[in-house]
Amino acid sequence: MTATLLQNARRAGRFDGLVDVLLDDGRITAVVPAGAAPSSSSTTTRQAVDLDGRVLVPGLWDAHTHLTQWALVRHRLDVSEATSPAHAAALVRARVHGATTPTPQGQPLVGYGFRWAGWDTEPTAAALDEAVGDVPVILLSGDLHSAWASTAGLRYLGIHHHPTGLLREEEWMAASPRIVTVDDDVADELVVDAARAAAERGVVGIVDFELADNLTDWRRRLARGWGGLRVRAGVWEQYLGEVLEAGLADDDPLDGAAGGLVTQGPLKVISDGSLNTLTAFCFDAYAGATGEDAHGILNIATDQLAPLMSRAHEAGLRCAIHAIGDHANALALDAFAAAGARGSIEHAQLLRADDVARFAALGVTASVQPEHAMDDRDIAEDLWPDRTARAFPLADLRRAGVPLALGSDAPVARLDPWVAVAAAVTRSRDGREPWHPEQSLDLRTALEASVDRRSLDLDVGGPADLAVVDVDPFAVDPDGLREMPVAGTLVAGQWTHRAF
Ligand SMILES: [Zn+2]
Numbered sequence: 001m002t003a004t005l006l007q008n009a010r011r012a013g014r015f016d017g018l019v020d021v022l023l024d025d026g027r028i029t030a031v032v033p034a035g036a037a038p039s040s041s042s043t044t045t046r047q048a049v050d051l052d053g054r055v056l057v058p059g060l061w062d063a064h065t066h067l068t069q070w071a072l073v074r075h076r077l078d079v080s081e082a083t084s085p086a087h088a089a090a091l092v093r094a095r096v097h098g099a100t101t102p103t104p105q106g107q108p109l110v111g112y113g114f115r116w117a118g119w120d121t122e123p124t125a126a127a128l129d130e131a132v133g134d135v136p137v138i139l140l141s142g143d144l145h146s147a148w149a150s151t152a153g154l155r156y157l158g159i160h161h162h163p164t165g166l167l168r169e170e171e172w173m174a175a176s177p178r179i180v181t182v183d184d185d186v187a188d189e190l191v192v193d194a195a196r197a198a199a200e201r202g203v204v205g206i207v208d209f210e211l212a213d214n215l216t217d218w219r220r221r222l223a224r225g226w227g228g229l230r231v232r233a234g235v236w237e238q239y240l241g242e243v244l245e246a247g248l249a250d251d252d253p254l255d256g257a258a259g260g261l262v263t264q265g266p267l268k269v270i271s272d273g274s275l276n277t278l279t280a281f282c283f284d285a286y287a288g289a290t291g292e293d294a295h296g297i298l299n300i301a302t303d304q305l306a307p308l309m310s311r312a313h314e315a316g317l318r319c320a321i322h323a324i325g326d327h328a329n330a331l332a333l334d335a336f337a338a339a340g341a342r343g344s345i346e347h348a349q350l351l352r353a354d355d356v357a358r359f360a361a362l363g364v365t366a367s368v369q370p371e372h373a374m375d376d377r378d379i380a381e382d383l384w385p386d387r388t389a390r391a392f393p394l395a396d397l398r399r400a401g402v403p404l405a406l407g408s409d410a411p412v413a414r415l416d417p418w419v420a421v422a423a424a425v426t427r428s429r430d431g432r433e434p435w436h437p438e439q440s441l442d443l444r445t446a447l448e449a450s451v452d453r454r455s456l457d458l459d460v461g462g463p464a465d466l467a468v469v470d471v472d473p474f475a476v477d478p479d480g481l482r483e484m485p486v487a488g489t490l491v492a493g494q495w496t497h498r499a500f
Contacts, residue, residue: 004464004493005048008034009056012456013444013474021056023464026259026492031458054487054500055472056458058451059204059465060417063367064346064407067208067231068187068217071194073411075103079139080113085123088114088139088148089131096132107186108136108156110179115142116166123148125165138179147172147179188221194415195229199496201416202467202486205230205452207407209268209320209346213239215246215254218262222255228496230465232265234320237308240267249316259492266318266343269308270299272328275349275376275383280325282350286383296325305331309339318343320367326350326390333358344405347372350384350391359402366397367405370423370446371413377435388436394424395439404441404449421446421473422481443474443481464493468500 003024010018018034077095082088088111096109103109109132116123128137128150136152146168154162157175167175182190198206206229208214214233218226233254235243243264253260273279273296278286285294300308309319319339323332324347332345333355344365349372351359359366373380373392380388390396397404406420413419424446428434441449447456454462468488473481489497 003029003046004490005046006056006466006468007048007050008053009051009468010053010472011458012055012057012447012469012472014457018053021458021466023466023490023493026464028458028460028462028464028466031460051468052500055469057202057447057456057467057469057473058454058458058462059467059489059491060202060450061205061207061405061452062198062203062407062410062415062417062420062450063207063344063405064369065206065208065410065415066210067191067194067206067410068210068212070410070415071187071190072182074194074197074415075107075110075190077109077111077139078113079111080115080142082114084119085116085121085127088123089127092128092137092139093131096135108138108153108179111137111139112144113142114139114148116146116148122164123166125149125151125154125162128153128165140179145169145172147176184217184220188224191221192226196497198415199228199489199491200486200499201418202469202484202489202497203229203415203417204465204467204489204491204496205232206415207232207234207265207320209234209265211236213242214265215239215242215248218254222260222262226262227494228491229261230491231262233262234265234268235317236268240312243317244311244315250318261491264317266320267309267312268320268322268346269305270322271305271332272299272323272325273297274324276379278383280349281323281328281331282325282384283327283330283352284387287385295327298328298331302331302334306335306338309335309341313339313341320344320346322346324349326352326355326387330355333362333364336362336364347409348397350387351393351396353390353396356393356396356400356402359397360400363403365403365405367407368392368394368397368424369407369409369413370394370420370427370441371408371429373427373435374423374429375413391436393439394441398441398445403453404445405453406446406449416482417450418484419482421450422478424449425481426478428479443478447473464490466490 006021008018022030079088136156137150138153139148218233248264251263272281279297281296319341321332323329344367346367348366424441427440470485487500
């Protein structure tokens, strides 16, 4: 095994000189002043890499992803800005010729979001053929009720003669399964590619809440050879039996290999809906809503949640309970208390003050997605006008001592922890006024909530999971955190991304 000596590194937020960091056997084994040769316990060869004053931070984690969905969606081209068929075709051509995320062999380029109702001319297959030739292209309309395909795209859908290339309503519904579902080989290839892209942003690990048989899917990926990203594979109730039967508890490697990168994650349960669909379960009715669902919808009966969590807890699994409305959060906390379970509440978007304190008392992690606050601030003002002061209450959680974990909920937001950190710190995007800035996090807290609760000071003995960034996050304008330049990433001491 080769040890790696990272020379001339700086530590984030510390301006006390350069250090050398020795990585051996997948761990950080020494942090010493630059030039003071650290002693290595093993007699391995040593590879030195000069970081030239770049900043080393613990590798980043995304605590909430749907990785396969993200892997699919990130290849889709956004054509929602197109104002004509020619404009959309030009966007397609630019993507085909300048792709940073090439479409896998044999797969169509899928775009989404075009709105042709306002266009002067109708979309045609010929317009796309003219732009990209024999490349299969399929664009989904903004309302998903129609699709527009190139001739090769039509062929991919099994349609050999079509008068226009614009498939509407039933015609599209009949053809769409070919696009909406992909087989395992394709999904796995896309997931590998998504993991590579995550590494380019300094990511070393994710929690995967894909709504799927994750044990089977990840064992298959491990068997094919998986590297580059740690994964905690969540389990849904319908697949819990298999996980229990396999005797897997928290953080057990799914392939049984010591130091395995893919480990057992928590039981995931959805307890309510979402803000945008007025289904997050709240104590107070949504503004303007009447009728029996005016408070939102609970997805699991209160007398079923705690027993389900007990079952997982007794088997050594954490629980990750989706709860967005304040009432759903209160009930989820009740269930944590009743089951004696450990774990997290996912989202925690609206909380009563008493329940913030209960998070802390029960040691339940608030697994939050700060960028959702930026996406949903306007709808929150519309639907929760009387309560946005306690919506996405990151600072309240922090002050109460609640463990925080930041995530993206990709594909809802981009799988990029720097985006989550920036949103948490600035409560702002695109130059808008900060939204409830009193609920923002300080940068140190936001970073620590994005590195699996490791120390920013690079503790000796910890895993050699690291990101190399070109500038100190504490020295940049907070808006600039979104585009933090990442020069390198290591998982267990192995480079998963290196751009210097
Ligand atoms: Zn999710």
